Amino acid sequence: MISALLILIPLVAGAASFALRTSDAARRFTLLSAIATLGVAIAALMPAFAASLSMDLPWLPVMGSRFTLTMDGMSKMLCLLTAISFPLIFISIYQQNFRSPGAFYGWMLLSQAGLMGVFLAADALLFYFFWELALIPVYFLCSTWGGERRIAVTLKFFLYTFVGSLLMLAGIIYLSFQQPAGSFAISDITQAAMRAPHREWLFWLFFVAFAIKMPVFPLHTWQPDAYDESPAPVTMVMSGIMVKMGIYAVVRWLLPLFPQQGKEFADIIIGFSVAGMLYASFIAMQQNNLRRMIAFSSIAHIGLMSAALFTYHAGATQGVMLQMFSHGINVIGLWILADAIEKQTGTRQLSEMGGLARQAPHLAILLVIMGLANIALPLTNAFIGEFMMFNGLFSYNWVLAATAGISIILAAVYTLRMIEKVLYGTPAFPERAVVDLSPNVKWVLVVLVVLVLIGGVFPQPLIDLTKDTVEVLIKNK
């Protein structure tokens, strides 16, 4: 019941929100619903509700698909991340006005419902349904409220992901016919995948779908464009939560389904991931556009996670779990700051900025902390996850680990370069044009910074939460 509520609240509230006409009503209503969802997500963590986490209803008896939701540690964590992110995003944009606000907030909530569904579904066809449900709202959000090149860019993004998900669908159908019952339940599909012929091909069908979503080099080309052109809150959702769909799907579906193939192709995938890390880091160093810089930095971070997953190393997998949460928090913080900077200065170009530190001290402090978290400095949440992942990668292949390690240095280079260009140097703007962060944005960032620090000092609760997922995954390798 709890798990169904996580989907139902945003779904119903999102549909209802389309009817709202004024900005005030829409933002209040959606914020309330997002907070309600957060309450449910926190309740899901309580042992008292453990019995009501999964549900199983008949849905499409003709096809053997059931409406099955389950919640293990990883699901709980990602649902929590989704549930925390949305209210924070809504608060941070509370003072912004959007055209047809009802539709904007409605689509946002619908994408939340889709995301929750992806993290909860334990039936392959249902999973595919939610996978698409999360995508379609984003298509409309970006195309309607995005930047100048939004229409072409969003179509590219949509087609990229749609190709991937259709390939996955073909794979799912194939697997469901490998068993007499034609079921889509995760356990049956896993059984079928063990026996199915042409497993190598099936592995790639699924992997491409997930790799596009993450994105792994060289399937990443939609991402910088999409992040650049989307409205800021949508970019936050996309890079904070949506990319986790890809990683989640690898852990939940790909690796359990094709353990041998995962090992067989690990070299190729880790190779591409590491190459992508370096490639993205070098581009981030050269970027003059703040948004594109964050986008490429995000590709580099995701590359490490995807590489770590295929090492089949318990520590590394645990690191990925931590990093999924941490990266979500950090990158949303960075996007909020980037949006605030853009709103203040009216530009995204780093070369046109400078000297904001003196004019907006709060912004400066928060940007430095978030920047340090992006470099994964000790005491920030990203450090522990990255350390564990590098550890696993090192025991897999030290050459690859060393190569990937270069990206840590590069991360410091581009992040510090960004901080320097934005905050220091001669002020590029007249004194009065720039005001410091508005209170709501400031408090959202303070919450995020607190989360960053807690995660950096005391990550044990998250490790305990996701331990079961890691154990199952490593046991079945």
Next chain:
Amino acid sequence: MNAIIFSAIWGVVMMFSGLFAKNKQTITFMAIAGLLLLTGANFLHACGTWVIKIDTHEMLHFDSMGLFFNTVAFFSALLYVILSGKDIERTGVHVAEYYALIFFVLCGVSILTSFNGLLMLFLGVEIMTIPLYILTGADKKNLKSNEASLKYFLMGSFSTGIMLMGIALIYGATGRFGLSIGTVSTSTTGLGMRPSFLEIGGLILLFVAMCFKVSAAPFHFWTPDVYDGAPSVFTSFMATIVKSAGFFAFIKLMEPRTAILGDTWSIILPLVILSTLLVGNVTAVFQQSVKRMLAYSSIAQAGFMLFALYGTSVMSKEGLVLYAFSYSIATIGLFAVLIRLKDYSLDGFNGLAAQQPMIAFAAAVFLLSLAGIPLTAGFFAKYYMLAAAVQAGGIFWLVIVAVLLAAVSVYYYFRVIQSMYFKSGQPEWASPVSRSFAWALIVLAALLLYTGLFPTAVLKFIYF
């Protein structure tokens, strides 16, 4: 039987109604009444409560699947007349005749869903297509309409010739017209269990003729011109109900016979599917006119429906009915919007969402359904077709290709959504749109969404 008799009689009634009813609207109401009657009569037949029994010497055979398909076709026709009746009235002066011809087409449809022999198949196809030649040329003053009609007629008669030749060959080989394969075919050759050359040749000719009727590549060349040239209202009718019926007959015809073709079948069919998907999807990308884009996309959709020919199980037939339902509803709805617009190009749709949010929403749902996005009926239709192919085995590569081309189709369907929602403009209407029209479209869209969530609701009807 109910459907065949009622549609034929009501066709004649409609023809005479032109003499007595002076008001065009009255004629439309009569057609709607007729369609209601027809759907009801067919439904009663399907339930088995009331059937007109005529001994057809096993030339017609009624099964639940065929009757259900009738219901879908008549229901779609009903929606079509309700939505586009006004535009049929505006096509020309002979409104009663148009409706009469539509009823005759429906008579052909109901024969095609129940034929039990090649003769009846031939009759059904002819009864269905000859009225269409006339409807295509209904816009008498328009040269393009005339051209389309002539082209359709010439090409159509040619394919009819091929079909007759095929039937003759099969009769020559087996000595019978029956639908089920006889033992004669396997023994006359004297080579053990191998079917005769004549029979294989005949079957291939039949296959080609049916491919022509359902506009499968490489026999599709008439489709874009005819669909583009015909008055849009009738294009809508042709591309949906008629085409689905053609498919139903195609599968009914080929299903017991694929074994005869053996290896030939496993070469021909993938080639036809592949070329149909390629031609339809790739060419549709480059169209600027939405009407022409829909013509090519109907070829692409035919490519997907062809997968049902792989079906060895009941799944493919169920899937085809679902496909026919979702595709017909979506296309009829989309055409209903298109017909009312002055400018058929993509730019003609610019800014539709701002001006008519309800119509734009419905049109977006239709487009999403055609593209096969989950939550709409189109997804399950495509799902069933792919599942039938996967189940048949051995052509997984074709499934992958189909899936990639489905992604291409997203490109051209979404361009219309982009025009409606993300570009600004003032669409001009050829005829005013009323509130009730918008609500009717919304109901159609809701139907598609409901089927997209619970396809079982539609499929259940097959087994009532």
